[in-house]
Amino acid sequence: MTTMIVDRRASAPAPIQHRQPNQLAMQITGRPYVSYSQLSLMRSCPKKFEFQYVQNAPKDFLPVSLIYGGSLHASLESFYRARLEGLTLSADEMKIAYQFAWQENLTQAGEDVPVKYGVKEDEAAVHALADRTIAAFLESPLATPKGTVLGIEEELRIVLHPDLPDVLARVDLVTSSDTALFVTDFKTSRSKWTPEKAQESSEQLQIYASAAADMATQMALPVKLAFAILTKAKSPKVQILPVPTDPARIAAMTESAVQTWSAIVAGNFYAVPHPMNCSTCPYRSRCSAFGGR
Helix, strand or coil, rough: CEEEECCCCCCCCCCCHHHHHHHHHHHHHHCCCHHHHHHHHHHCCCCCCCCCCCCCCCCEEEEEHHHHHHHHHHHHHHHHHHCCCCCCCCCCHHHHHHHHHCCCCHHHCCCCCCEECCCCHHHHHHHHHHHHHHHHHHHCCCHHCCCCEEEEEEEEEEEECCCCEEEEEEEEEECCCCCCCCCEEEEHHHHHHHCCHHHCHHHHHHHHHHHHHHHHHHHCCCCCEEEEEECCCCCCCHHHHHHCCCCCHHHHHHHHHHHHHHHHCCCCCCCCCCHHHHCCCHHHHCHHHHCCC
């Protein structure tokens, strides 16, 4: 995995690695950057952000959606890395990568941290879903991507604003053809997405587009964005939903990110009790909103 740093400012007087916001981020979270997922979590529940990124607090449980999504991503990553070497993985080989990632997630969480399953779910049912999803993936156009695979889980760091730390973009898949540089983000979902849903959810993809812009310019190619949706259903479906690049969206997102980062620096870590936030939160035993310490 490589990291490319892209500076979008008109001028960059200090070396990027020594930028003051990066040093501040290192002091707060132990990482010299901020990610979209961090900013998104801070906006939805600052207290959960504090537990996860500032305190690095132990979890009460591991949400099955988190471990499933991460493990499935690992199997897809193994497939595309093999393609870089001119190889094609079988379904069984992808399942091995999935199982290895599953066990690795359990180990990282700790032996005493249980996996929290949904209603009518258990480990066997989730693994069976993964098997069906891998089979659906191998039969979809995603298994034969356009052009050349350039990067998998590629890390790009972009300077969006002088007051922000570098924003980390971890891009699932980058490919190129004679006509475009394709940036694809994989998502698992309970149901199919509509084009409208893809557009509404494209903030993160827009960051990826901005981060990949220099690469595209060097190749004299436009950037094309897309979500790849893998549904969690009895018969999993695979969707490829293109999303247009939108510089205005980046500008609005940057302004919001600066405000969110200011709240992080100020330590405004308050709880936001809400069913969407709390029902699957692995820090409830620690949260004051639920009588935690």
